[in-house]
Amino acid sequence: MVAAPADIAPPVPVAERAQRLARWLPAAGAVLVVALYVAFKNTAVLPHDDDASLFHWLNDARDWVDENRNTSPFFLYFVNYVRLGVAELFTLFQTALTALGWPGLIGVAAGLGWLAGGWRIALVSVVGFAGIGALGLWDASVDTLALTLSSVLLSLVIGIPIGILTGRSPRVRRIVSPVLDVMQIMPTFSYLSPIVLLFLIGPASATIATMIYAIPPAIRITALAIQRVPPTAVEASESLGATGGQTLRKVRLPMALNTITLGVNQTIAAALSMVPLVALIAAPGLGVDLIRALARVNVGAALVPGIAIVIIAIVLDRITRSAAVSRARSSAVRWAGFAVAIVAGLALTPVLAPEFPEQWQIQIIRPINDVVGWIEANWYGFTGFLNDTVAYGLLNPLQDVLTSAPWWLITIAVLGFAWRFSGLRAGLVAAGCLVAIAALSLWEHGMETLTIVLVASVITIAVGLALGIAAARSRWFAAVLRPILDAAQTMPSFSYLLPAVALFGNGRFTAIIASLIYAVPVVARLVEDGVRAVPGTVVEAARSAGSTDRQLLWKVQLPMAKSSLLLAANQGIVMTLAMVVIGALVGAGALGYDVVAGIAQQEDYGKGLAAGVALVLLGVMLDRITQGASGRPNSKKKRIA
Amino acid sequence: MKKLRLIAGVLVLGLGAAACGGAKVDDNSSAAPSANASAGAAAAGSAGTVKMAINAWVGYEASAAVVDYLLENELHYKVEKVTLNEEPSWQGMESGDVDVVLENWGHDDLKKKYIEEKGVAVEAGPNGNNGVIGWYVPEWMVQKYPDITDYKNLNKYADLFKTSESDGKGQLLDGDPSFVTNDEALVKNLKLDYKVVYAGSEAALIKAAEQATDQQKPLLMYFYEPQWLFSKLKLVKINLPPYTAGCDADPKKVACDYPAYPLDKIVSKKFADAGGPAYELVKNFKWTNDDQNKVADDITNNGLSDEAAAKKWVEANPTIWQAWIPK
Numbered sequence: 001m002v003a004a005p006a007d008i009a010p011p012v013p014v015a016e017r018a019q020r021l022a023r024w025l026p027a028a029g030a031v032l033v034v035a036l037y038v039a040f041k042n043t044a045v046l047p048h049d050d051d052a053s054l055f056h057w058l059n060d061a062r063d064w065v066d067e068n069r070n071t072s073p074f075f076l077y078f079v080n081y082v083r084l085g086v087a088e089l090f091t092l093f094q095t096a097l098t099a100l101g102w103p104g105l106i107g108v109a110a111g112l113g114w115l116a117g118g119w120r121i122a123l124v125s126v127v128g129f130a131g132i133g134a135l136g137l138w139d140a141s142v143d144t145l146a147l148t149l150s151s152v153l154l155s156l157v158i159g160i161p162i163g164i165l166t167g168r169s170p171r172v173r174r175i176v177s178p179v180l181d182v183m184q185i186m187p188t189f190s191y192l193s194p195i196v197l198l199f200l201i202g203p204a205s206a207t208i209a210t211m212i213y214a215i216p217p218a219i220r221i222t223a224l225a226i227q228r229v230p231p232t233a234v235e236a237s238e239s240l241g242a243t244g245g246q247t248l249r250k251v252r253l254p255m256a257l258n259t260i261t262l263g264v265n266q267t268i269a270a271a272l273s274m275v276p277l278v279a280l281i282a283a284p285g286l287g288v289d290l291i292r293a294l295a296r297v298n299v300g301a302a303l304v305p306g307i308a309i310v311i312i313a314i315v316l317d318r319i320t321r322s323a324a325v326s327r328a329r330s331s332a333v334r335w336a337g338f339a340v341a342i343v344a345g346l347a348l349t350p351v352l353a354p355e356f357p358e359q360w361q362i363q364i365i366r367p368i369n370d371v372v373g374w375i376e377a378n379w380y381g382f383t384g385f386l387n388d389t390v391a392y393g394l395l396n397p398l399q400d401v402l403t404s405a406p407w408w409l410i411t412i413a414v415l416g417f418a419w420r421f422s423g424l425r426a427g428l429v430a431a432g433c434l435v436a437i438a439a440l441s442l443w444e445h446g447m448e449t450l451t452i453v454l455v456a457s458v459i460t461i462a463v464g465l466a467l468g469i470a471a472a473r474s475r476w477f478a479a480v481l482r483p484i485l486d487a488a489q490t491m492p493s494f495s496y497l498l499p500a501v502a503l504f505g506n507g508r509f510t511a512i513i514a515s516l517i518y519a520v521p522v523v524a525r526l527v528e529d530g531v532r533a534v535p536g537t538v539v540e541a542a543r544s545a546g547s548t549d550r551q552l553l554w555k556v557q558l559p560m561a562k563s564s565l566l567l568a569a570n571q572g573i574v575m576t577l578a579m580v581v582i583g584a585l586v587g588a589g590a591l592g593y594d595v596v597a598g599i600a601q602q603e604d605y606g607k608g609l610a611a612g613v614a615l616v617l618l619g620v621m622l623d624r625i626t627q628g629a630s631g632r633p634n635s636k637k638k639r640i641a
Numbered sequence: 642m643k644k645l646r647l648i649a650g651v652l653v654l655g656l657g658a659a660a661c662g663g664a665k666v667d668d669n670s671s672a673a674p675s676a677n678a679s680a681g682a683a684a685a686g687s688a689g690t691v692k693m694a695i696n697a698w699v700g701y702e703a704s705a706a707v708v709d710y711l712l713e714n715e716l717h718y719k720v721e722k723v724t725l726n727e728e729p730s731w732q733g734m735e736s737g738d739v740d741v742v743l744e745n746w747g748h749d750d751l752k753k754k755y756i757e758e759k760g761v762a763v764e765a766g767p768n769g770n771n772g773v774i775g776w777y778v779p780e781w782m783v784q785k786y787p788d789i790t791d792y793k794n795l796n797k798y799a800d801l802f803k804t805s806e807s808d809g810k811g812q813l814l815d816g817d818p819s820f821v822t823n824d825e826a827l828v829k830n831l832k833l834d835y836k837v838v839y840a841g842s843e844a845a846l847i848k849a850a851e852q853a854t855d856q857q858k859p860l861l862m863y864f865y866e867p868q869w870l871f872s873k874l875k876l877v878k879i880n881l882p883p884y885t886a887g888c889d890a891d892p893k894k895v896a897c898d899y900p901a902y903p904l905d906k907i908v909s910k911k912f913a914d915a916g917g918p919a920y921e922l923v924k925n926f927k928w929t930n931d932d933q934n935k936v937a938d939d940i941t942n943n944g945l946s947d948e949a950a951a952k953k954w955v956e957a958n959p960t961i962w963q964a965w966i967p968k
Contacts, residue, residue, distance in 0.1 A: 050825070050893070051893065066754075076664060077664075080664035081664050083664075084664050196729075196732075200732060200735065200736035200738075201725070201729050201732055201733055201736055201738060202733070202736050202737075202738040279724065281729070282723055282724075282725050282729060282733060282738050284721075284723075288724045291697070291724060292697070292724060294841075294842060295697040295698075295817070295842040295843060295844060296699070296842070296843075296844045296941075297842065297844035297845060297848060298844075387805065388805055391805030391806070392805055395805075396805070501841075501845070505845075505848075505849075506838075506839075506840045506841050506845050507805065507806045507838075508806065509805075584818075584841075585841055586840075586841040586842075586845070587806070587838060587839050587840050587841045587845070589806075589838070589839065593818060593839060596818050596819075597818045597819075599726070599729065599819075600726040600727070600728055600729070600817075600818050600819030601728060601818070601819065602728055602750065602751070603892055
């Protein structure tokens with residue numbers, strides 16, 4: 001990037017000199033930043049002010065909305081209808097699922113399983129749903145299922161058409177793609193406040209919030225499926241004189257159907273991971289049990305709804321996944337089995353008790369709590385030591401630096417770092433995000449959140465790296481690790497707070513531990529896949545050249561897996577941010593706390609709304625800085641420092 | 642395509658349900674108790690549905706458990722518990738998601754907004770509990786530092802309360818961010834060298850108090866009565882500048898103690914207008930701090946479910962609750 005002018009006639013060749021300069025530039029930049037920090041420490045620090053005029057302005061805006069909710073035409077003829085329609089949809093699902101009764105619902109699930117994938121999937125459905133009943137959470141699970149289904153339905157109804165458009169028109173893709181990027185980076189917490197403002201609390205808001213989280217995979221995968229339809233098939237159809245609509249219905253959609261079904265699968269998974277969180281805005285379901293367990297610091301009581309959500313996720317996943325794989329079986333047999341299962345279930349509904357029988361329920365809360373109690377009592381010294389080490393050794397010093405440095409210095413440092421790492425455009429976006437956070441009057445809290453995210457990311461990536469490498473090198477270890485990571489990935493992020501709280505008390509370290517459990521599975525998996533993808537011949541060659549295991553790892557496998565490793569880092573950081581924000585529920589403070597308080601306290605509404613935006617900006621910034629890694633089409637090149 | 646038709650149908654239904662002059666937020670049909678009774682297919686022969694807000698402290702849950710138990714077993718209503726924070730519960734009266742708040746802590750601003758201005762909620766009288774909010778330290782600290790109970794001396798002891806989360810200042814441990822609190826303003830306006838740190842929940846506060854007592858660790862925390870914990874261990878209240886009427890009018894400028902809170906019940910206008918035994922029971926419900934603490938203690942420490950704890954209290958105190966049942 002820095003080319004020496006040719007007329008100086010350097011003693012060393014130009015290219016070499018530029019290379020040397022490029023090598024020294026980052027170091028020089030770092031030294032300069034440190035020097036500037038020492039010189040300008042405690043100037044231009046933007047301390048937090050709860051009274052910022054922006055917050056008051058947002059509060060006033062909220063008051064206006066509150067007063068005009070029943071008079072402004074925008075609300076009367078649009079927003080309120082949306083709310084009403086979505087609420088009706090949810091009620092419809094809820095009423096239908098409740099009316100089926102538990103035997104009926106199990107029967108329907110079995111029928112769908114049979115239809116999609118034969119007796120194995122039917123069995124998974126029956127065992128899974130019966131298991132939910134046995135956990136004693138039938139009613140809450142039905143509510144969660146209704147919420148999931150209604151938001152998935154909305155996601156598909158809106159997402160598939162957008163996906164089709166996106167798949168067919170590059171121009172639409174250019175607009176939609178960055179929007180989806182931001183939607184996927186946004187911490188789920190950040191958009192609860194604006195939704196509540198528009199649609200009030202309740203199932204309607206909850207469905208819409210879940211939809212926002214679940215719609216990106218629906219759009220992306222539909223677009224991908226449409227793009228992948230072979231152009232020859234489309235041409236053949238058009239040359240036979242089919243209209244655009246006919247080609248879409250008869251050629252593109254049928255050929256893309258299996259991939260789109262996978263999109264449905266991903267949409268359901270996303271919806272299920274959001275559903276517990278919307279309990280904060282008065283949605284019924286398993287999330288309510290999670291929040292109550294959190295309020296009572298009852299680990300066992302939090303784990304049970306977590307397991308129920310995992311079961312629902314597994315059942316829905318298996319059904320949709322096998323529906324996506326086309327198979328040859330006579331349709332008469334399939335439909336007959338489907339009908340038999342449903343009729344059997346429905347026939348049993350009036351016979352058996354309307355409530356899931358209590359004697360079939362198993363109690364697992366107490367044993368779990370006994371274990372936790374024992375750990376709490378006996379490991380107190382150790383957990384306290386860990387907490388204090390991380391807090392005094394890492395969090396506090398880093399936070400001191402970030403909050404005492406001038407805002408312009410941090411912005412410049414981020415610009416330089418992101419430029420070097422991911423290119424000028426990414427650098428400018430990242431710096432722009434920081435400036436915007438400052439403009440939102442949330443600089444100090446933003447830096448506090450950033451501190452936690454940075455520390456948590458470093459720990460997460462280190463642990464993920466270690467686990468991933470170990471799994472890649474030992475089949476035995478991988479076989480043990482995989483199911484654990486699978487389960488950890490499906491559990492609602494929310495339920496990780498509790499074991500962390502029980503062990504480490506409330507505070508930032510607890511949020512770090514929770515984000516560790518949440519993000520490590522993804523990081524470890526990406527690392528493992530990356531290392532495994534190194535061609536066997538290369539490994540053989542290195543070995544025959546006499547490299548030790550250690551050399552093989554550091555000189556061959558890791559460098560060759562670089563792009564996966566960097567993608568892992570990118571994903572790890574974005575997921576960590578999402579979790580650290582939720583950590584505000586257990587005392588991690590900063591921006592996440594502002595959002596929680598904004599939902600809970602009237603006078604903090606404006607601050608909460610601004611904090612939600614600041615979180616999105618922080619997410620975009622972190623993503624852009626590490627995006628050189630992610631290999632997305634919009635990052636120019638994989639240019640890595 | 643079928644799904645498209647389905648949602649179109651649903652939307653048409655929704656539109657049809659509303660008047661043609663646009664939709665107001667409380668047009669939601671599920672807000673009407675009668676409509677909901679038919680939706681809950683399981684509750685055959687039910688007298689209707691009561692949507693009860695559940696706020697996240699166990700005292701509230703104790704009151705809710707008993708009223709729930711009586712509504713279901715004596716009056717045959719179906720009770721839907723809506724777990725919510727305090728302020729969103731008020732909003733729930735507007736949106737139709739909440740009929741009853743059983744334990745309201747002051748909230749004069751919300752009363753003004755939702756009762757006077759919007760007219761979607763009404764007061765249903767005191768519930769008999771007397772609420773106290775304040776700052777507390779474990780008793781051993783008062784024996785060791787007798788003058789600590791005066792807020793003016795708190796700065797002298799700030800070092801004792803330092804933790805890894807308090808930025809080098811003393812830590813004032815608060816509960817759930819949604820609880821009624823002026824603490825940040827108090828710390829600022831009384832010029833205290835403290836930082837408010839949110840534990841996140843009532844249970845976290847209780848755990849901190851237990852540890853502080855058992856291990857003689859210094860602790861300054863936000864806490865409140867009625868609360869079962871006071872029967873297990875001693876906490877001493879810090880004296881803040883005394884409360885005078887109106888001294889907490891501006892939440893950012895508060896420099897005085899919390900007022901006494903005669904806790905009361907709030908119900909949605911719709912629920913009150915519909916009347917009926919459920920409303921009468923909620924209106925008549927009134928018990929003491931001791932009653933509440935007993936049930937809360939059973940729920941928290943004796944391993945009883947909400948329902949079992951309520952049943953136990955109901956069976957032991959027939960004279961009290963029989964007076965609440967409408968004739």
